[in-house]
Amino acid sequence: MIDKMLVMGILNVTPDSFSDGGLFDSTEKAIARGLEMMAEGAEIIDIGGESTRPGAQRTSQDEELQRTIPVVKALAESGAVISIDTMRAEVARAAVEAGATYINDVSGGIADPQMHATAAELDVKYILMHWRGHSVDMNSQAIYSDIVADVKSELSVQIEKALAAGISRHNLFIDPGLGFAKDAEHNWELLTRIDEIVELGYPVLIGASRKRFLGGDTPLEREGATLDVTRGLIGKGIWGVRVHSVAPHRELISHG
């Protein structure tokens, strides 16, 4: 049983990110924010260059590389543990060459057929999230007979593919993908029955931070609800939480 969740700090290097409003869209600002999150106690910094908010259009691979790689390199050189939030095998490869040690693939290997083989070859940690389709139309795919059972079985299919491609069991992490092709009720049900996802036997990451299902009109208004979700996950065997506000989460997890 994992009783101390780690904190993964979110660093979206996207001008259209719903949660930071493009505040950290320049390389320098992103690096500064990454250093700040390290100082606040984030165990991992998750760097992403493509927005995945519902309805978002895709970012080109070149743009994604330009946004993320300089930030990955600078923060890795500063000693941070870096995760690259990408669905593209070539971006993952470039990020690992620049110092990333985790690949956070929100598509779980579905978006890029080369991803599992690339992660296996690079021999880095691979976070496999539940996903049904790209952001532009994912809301129409939020149809389940039993959300938890369905997510579990779809995750299992991707886990088997990842293992078959050569990803080591000890490098595999899973995530139910809150907000991805799921409505509010689905997300809450997943959180309530999270033990069933933990039962799959892989470390579980949860990304609820400031998502719409938490209510409130603006991302900042969802901060209190984000902390409530994290509080509710303590003691449930969760490996980590992916959050925007590192310091309050670090404090909550360490001292309650």
Ligand code: PMM
């Ligand atoms: N959510 C977002 C992006 N990447 N990665 C993982 N593993 N889990 C998530 O829930 C997740 C993710 C979208 O949220 P953001 O725009 O706030 O980064």
